[in-house]
Amino acid sequence: MDGPIGKDRVMDLVTIDDVRAAAKRIEGVAVRTPLLPCRWADGLWLKPENLQPIGAFKIRGAVNAVGALSDEQAAAGVITHSSGNHGQALAFAAAARGIPVTIVVPNVAPQVKVDAMRELGAQVLLVPPSERLTMTEKLAAESGMTMIPPFDHHDVIAGQGTTGCEILADLPDVQAVLVPIGGGGLASGVAVAIKETNPAVQVIGVEPELAADAAESLRAGRLVRWTDEQRYRTSADGVRTNICERTFAHLKKYLDGVVTVSEEEITAAIGVLARKAHLVAEPSGALTTAAHLCHRAELPTGSVVAVVSGGNIEPAALLAALA
Amino acid sequence: MDGPIGKDRVMDLVTIDDVRAAAKRIEGVAVRTPLLPCRWADGLWLKPENLQPIGAFKIRGAVNAVGALSDEQAAAGVITHSSGNHGQALAFAAAARGIPVTIVVPNVAPQVKVDAMRELGAQVLLVPPSERLTMTEKLAAESGMTMIPPFDHHDVIAGQGTTGCEILADLPDVQAVLVPIGGGGLASGVAVAIKETNPAVQVIGVEPELAADAAESLRAGRLVRWTDEQRYRTSADGVRTNICERTFAHLKKYLDGVVTVSEEEITAAIGVLARKAHLVAEPSGALTTAAHLCHRAELPTGSVVAVVSGGNIEPAALLAALA
Numbered sequence: 001m002d003g004p005i006g007k008d009r010v011m012d013l014v015t016i017d018d019v020r021a022a023a024k025r026i027e028g029v030a031v032r033t034p035l036l037p038c039r040w041a042d043g044l045w046l047k048p049e050n051l052q053p054i055g056a057f058k059i060r061g062a063v064n065a066v067g068a069l070s071d072e073q074a075a076a077g078v079i080t081h082s083s084g085n086h087g088q089a090l091a092f093a094a095a096a097r098g099i100p101v102t103i104v105v106p107n108v109a110p111q112v113k114v115d116a117m118r119e120l121g122a123q124v125l126l127v128p129p130s131e132r133l134t135m136t137e138k139l140a141a142e143s144g145m146t147m148i149p150p151f152d153h154h155d156v157i158a159g160q161g162t163t164g165c166e167i168l169a170d171l172p173d174v175q176a177v178l179v180p181i182g183g184g185g186l187a188s189g190v191a192v193a194i195k196e197t198n199p200a201v202q203v204i205g206v207e208p209e210l211a212a213d214a215a216e217s218l219r220a221g222r223l224v225r226w227t228d229e230q231r232y233r234t235s236a237d238g239v240r241t242n243i244c245e246r247t248f249a250h251l252k253k254y255l256d257g258v259v260t261v262s263e264e265e266i267t268a269a270i271g272v273l274a275r276k277a278h279l280v281a282e283p284s285g286a287l288t289t290a291a292h293l294c295h296r297a298e299l300p301t302g303s304v305v306a307v308v309s310g311g312n313i314e315p316a317a318l319l320a321a322l323a
Numbered sequence: 324m325d326g327p328i329g330k331d332r333v334m335d336l337v338t339i340d341d342v343r344a345a346a347k348r349i350e351g352v353a354v355r356t357p358l359l360p361c362r363w364a365d366g367l368w369l370k371p372e373n374l375q376p377i378g379a380f381k382i383r384g385a386v387n388a389v390g391a392l393s394d395e396q397a398a399a400g401v402i403t404h405s406s407g408n409h410g411q412a413l414a415f416a417a418a419a420r421g422i423p424v425t426i427v428v429p430n431v432a433p434q435v436k437v438d439a440m441r442e443l444g445a446q447v448l449l450v451p452p453s454e455r456l457t458m459t460e461k462l463a464a465e466s467g468m469t470m471i472p473p474f475d476h477h478d479v480i481a482g483q484g485t486t487g488c489e490i491l492a493d494l495p496d497v498q499a500v501l502v503p504i505g506g507g508g509l510a511s512g513v514a515v516a517i518k519e520t521n522p523a524v525q526v527i528g529v530e531p532e533l534a535a536d537a538a539e540s541l542r543a544g545r546l547v548r549w550t551d552e553q554r555y556r557t558s559a560d561g562v563r564t565n566i567c568e569r570t571f572a573h574l575k576k577y578l579d580g581v582v583t584v585s586e587e588e589i590t591a592a593i594g595v596l597a598r599k600a601h602l603v604a605e606p607s608g609a610l611t612t613a614a615h616l617c618h619r620a621e622l623p624t625g626s627v628v629a630v631v632s633g634g635n636i637e638p639a640a641l642l643a644a645l646a
Contacts, residue, residue, distance in 0.1 A: 034356060051359055051602075119362075278374060280597050318597070318645065322638060323642065
């Protein structure tokens with residue numbers, strides 16, 4: 001899937017067959033999360049991806065991308081430059097296949113994240129923040145390691161889409177699926193899986209008001225990038241990324257709309273998820289629940305599934321949301 | 324199943340066929356919870372029953388007991404005297420079958436619990452604490468409602484046992500299953516399900532040191548009751564009950580042992596479950612994780628499943644455990 005044809009495939013959209021192949025690859029490695037009905041919110045069901053082994057849906061894309069490698073590619077190992085959930089997910093996926101993995105991390109990253117990746121068997125390379133991307137590309141070129149980015153990658157998107165297949169299998173009469181948008185990998189994959197199976201189901205993205213580049217891009221009909229300064233205002237650290245051309249192409253074709261939520265709504269949703277659903281969600285993971293609780297009128301009536309994308313929240317932030 | 328022969332069946336133990344029949348009855352009503360592997364604890368898997376609709380495994384027993392009623396019995400409704408998780412579970416089960424339900428509650432119970440049962444459609448009857456049991460029996464006799472107690476009931480135990488069937492289906496090579504013991508319904512049902520399917524799997528109960536009546540009863544070979552004063556010392560409000568003759572008979576036959584944990588170990592486990600597993604557990608729900616984290620040497624090596632029985636914790640207690 002990679003190699004010389006990789007770049008030409010930028011605009012080849014992920015297909016439902018790609019997602020179904022991914023579902024086979026992740027079976028027994030990712031957790032088959034259930035749908036949780038919520039008595040406390042009209043028509044709401046939760047898809048708790050915060051219960052995945054590394055605490056986020058990212059494991060689906062990473063396991064699929066690693067699983068799709070040829071034996072020869074796999075033997076050379078994989079590399080990425082994420083210090084967040086994707087870095088841990090790739091380390092986990094590589095360990096599951098028993099292949100080498102290198103994570104290039106800015107030397108300002110919290111020690112706890114570096115330790116988590118090392119515990120998973122990753123070789124962690126600390127570099128100045130400005131050199132992270134170039135160093136990763138240089139290493140990949142020199143060593144033959146395959147670069148697996150967090151969302152701008154066909155097989156990663158297909159892997160995240162497995163979330164959508166499971167939702168349809170468990171709740172065939174769902175009316176809408178809410179999915180957070182950061183880089184757009186999860187939203188792209190889920191939208192393909194849902195709309196190519198049942199176009200009547202609405203797929204709606206959720207962004208913080210303070211990092212709403214996908215909403216603006218879809219309104220404008222072209223990719224609009226927000227600055228780091230703008231995006232880093234949100235507490236939802238998992239969705240501070242801009243979408244890319246590849247994910248924008250999927251969202252433009254498949255997404256039914258985007259709802260934006262305020263910081264206060266995100267914090268309130270973290271508290272509700274803990275108290276009423278007994279789930280610890282990170283701010284990005286609480287976006288979709290915030291949309292349902294505070295923007296019900298903007299959503300279809302009937303059964304709505306909110307994807308709780310991750311649970312890796314700082315203890316202090318969780319305490320603040322519960323207080 | 325009730326009526327005149329009820330009392331004669333006290334010592335008829337629940338069978339694996341009873342549990343399998345229960346599994347069919349609860350399908351689509353109770354959540355099919357997954358097993359969650361824990362990278363952060365050697366060999367540990369969690370069975371998150373705190374994700375059930377009313378926040379606890381109790382829904383399994385209640386739905387099975389209500390489902391086992393004849394149409395005639397069902398039409399007359401059900402009654403119980405629990406103001407805790409079982410009361411909510413029975414209200415939920417009755418609503419699912421569309422039959423009347425009365426919960427007799429001491430007039431000192433927190434308003435929030437009364438409201439929760441009323442929201443589920445239950446008729447809540449407030450009585451002085453001392454009259455709770457007699458009033459329930461009087462009402463049942465007068466009205467024809469079937470009394471469904473929280474654990475001293477064949478079908479309730481069979482329903483709780485479905486947890487064990489799911490564990491074996493998802494992890495056939497499990498070495499041990501840890502289950503909290505309060506009244507003993509969950510432990511009895513799970514022990515039947517596991518030991519009658521694969522006797523090589525150890526089933527181990529967990530109690531607070533401060534409410535260890537089952538451990539003492541099993542050592543003594545006879546039912547030993549602890550006083551209210553003794554049992555109410557533990558923070559684990561879900562397991563402050565003594566076991567009964569019926570559950571003792573199951574535990575004596577099937578249980579491999581009991582581990583007791585301290586209050587400090589319970590509080591620490593609540594914190595670990597929130598931070599590392601992204602699950603909110605009540606103190607009783609954290610007992611089994613506490614046993615694994617602090618008493619690993621007393622348990623079999625290899626894969627161990629800890630049943631996280633519930634998540635209905637007071638916000639202040641959760642904050643204290645996280646601080």
